[in-house]
Each structure stands twice: as C-alpha cells, then as structure tokens.
Amino acid sequence: MSQYFEVHPDNPQPRLLKQAAQILQQGGIAAIPTDSSYALVCRLDDKSAAEQMRRIREVDDKHHLTLLCRDLSELANYARVDNKQYRLLKLGTPGPFTFVLEATKEVPRRVSHPSRRTIGLRVPDHRVTQALLEAHGEPLLATTLIPPGETEPMNDPHEIRDRFQRLVQAVVDAGACPMSPTTVIDLTDENEPRLVRLGSGAPARLGLSFEAP
Numbered sequence: 660m661s662q663y664f665e666v667h668p669d670n671p672q673p674r675l676l677k678q679a680a681q682i683l684q685q686g687g688i689a690a691i692p693t694d695s696s697y698a699l700v701c702r703l704d705d706k707s708a709a710e711q712m713r714r715i716r717e718v719d720d721k722h723h724l725t726l727l728c729r730d731l732s733e734l735a736n737y738a739r740v741d742n743k744q745y746r747l748l749k750l751g752t753p754g755p756f757t758f759v760l761e762a763t764k765e766v767p768r769r770v771s772h773p774s775r776r777t778i779g780l781r782v783p784d785h786r787v788t789q790a791l792l793e794a795h796g797e798p799l800l801a802t803t804l805i806p807p808g809e810t811e812p813m814n815d816p817h818e819i820r821d822r823f824q825r826l827v828q829a830v831v832d833a834g835a836c837p838m839s840p841t842t843v844i845d846l847t848d849e850n851e852p853r854l855v856r857l858g859s860g861a862p863a864r865l866g867l868s869f870e871a872p
Contacts, residue, residue: 680794687828696812700799717807725779753784756860759845
C-alpha cells in the first residue's frame with residue numbers, strides 16, 4: 660500500500676516531502692505532480708525501481724525515461740550540451756519541455772536509449788516538484804503517468820491512489836495539474852531541433868516553429 664502525502668501546492672510542507680524523499684531513497688516509486696501532468700519517479704541509480712516504472716507503464720527499454728533536474732546547473736553532469744543547445748534550454752526552463760540530449764557516462768546505460776545513448780532532461784516549473792527534488796538532493800528519473808492502453812496522462816491524485824496504490828510506494832497530492840504531457844524536442848541532430856511530441860510547451864517560446872509529427 661502506498662503512503663499518501665497531501666501537500667500545499669504553493670507552500671508544500673517540508674516534513675512531508677522529506678518523508679516522500681526517504682521513500683525514494685529507499686528504492687520506492689512515487690507519483691508526483693509536475694507542471695504538465697502527474698509523473699512516476701524513482702531514484703536515478705535504482706535499476707529495479709526503473710524497471711518497475713516501465714512495467715507499470717507497459718513500455719520497453721526504447722521508451723525514454725526523463726531526468727527531472729532542479730536547474731540547468733545539474734544538466735552538465737548528465738548531458739553533453741553545446742552553446743546553441745544551451746540557449747534553447749535556457750528559453751525552455753523551467754517549463755513543460757523535455758529535451759533529448761546526448762547522455763554522458765554519468766547516466767546509467769540502462770536508463771538511456773539502448774542504441775542512441777540519449778537521455779531526456781527537463782526542469783519542471785512546479786513548486787512541489789522543485790521542493791521534492793531539493794529534499795531528495797539529486798535528479799529523479801521520471802515518466803509521464805499514462806496508464807497502459809490509454810493516451811491521456813493522469814492528474815487526479817485520488818484516482819491515482821485508487822488505481823496504483825499496490826504498485827507505487829508514495830502518492831504526493833498537490834491537487835490537480837494540467838493533463839497535457841511535455842513538449843519533447845530532440846536536440847541531438849547537428850542540423851536542427853526535431854519535434855518528437857507536441858505537448859503543453861509552446862515551441863514558439865524557444866523561437867521554433869514546426870508541424871506536429
């Protein structure tokens with residue numbers, strides 16, 4: 660059974676987030692709010708937790724998991740970024756964008772794309788997510804909470820608890836959040852950024868324009 664933490668969306672209680680962070684540090688999986696939808700998260704270097712997140716979502720190892728970071732200063736440890744890429748990252752962070760970048764050796768091979776050695780990274784613009792990242796002390800591995808066989812992400816923490824309480828160890832309830840996933844932009848092409856998924860982040864914010872795939 661999962662532990663349920665009801666926190667204030669603007670002023671989350673540090674004591675509750677510290678307890679949620681401890682569950683993650685002990686190998687647990689948590690459902691947490693973000694600026695795009697609820698997400699499943701676990702510790703970056705926890706192989707079994709990452710595999711369990713994939714099983715919950717029913718996705719294979721080719722599905723990108725995402726690193727949630729507090730700010731861009733953490734990105735350099737996990738991705739190779741040139742000046743042009745960094746300018747785009749600054750425009751889109753914090754915010755509902757996921758950027759696909761070339762992973763560094765700091766990223767465990769099992770969580771990057773198996774053939775391309777890439778990783779999705781993002782800096783969420785949500786007080787609870789940011790406070791949990793601070794309590795945890797390092798980036799979290801994440802995937803959008805879209806139930807198997809469905810196309811829409813979840814944003815009702817009560818429904819999440821009812822459906823997943825035997826599969827996750829914690830649910831952080833900060834109320835409803837948007838039901839649109841992040842906009843995913845692949846920055847690994849030397850020529851130009853590529854839109855992978857159009858979500859809640861507007862490409863125009865980055866000075867980009869392209870058709871939805």
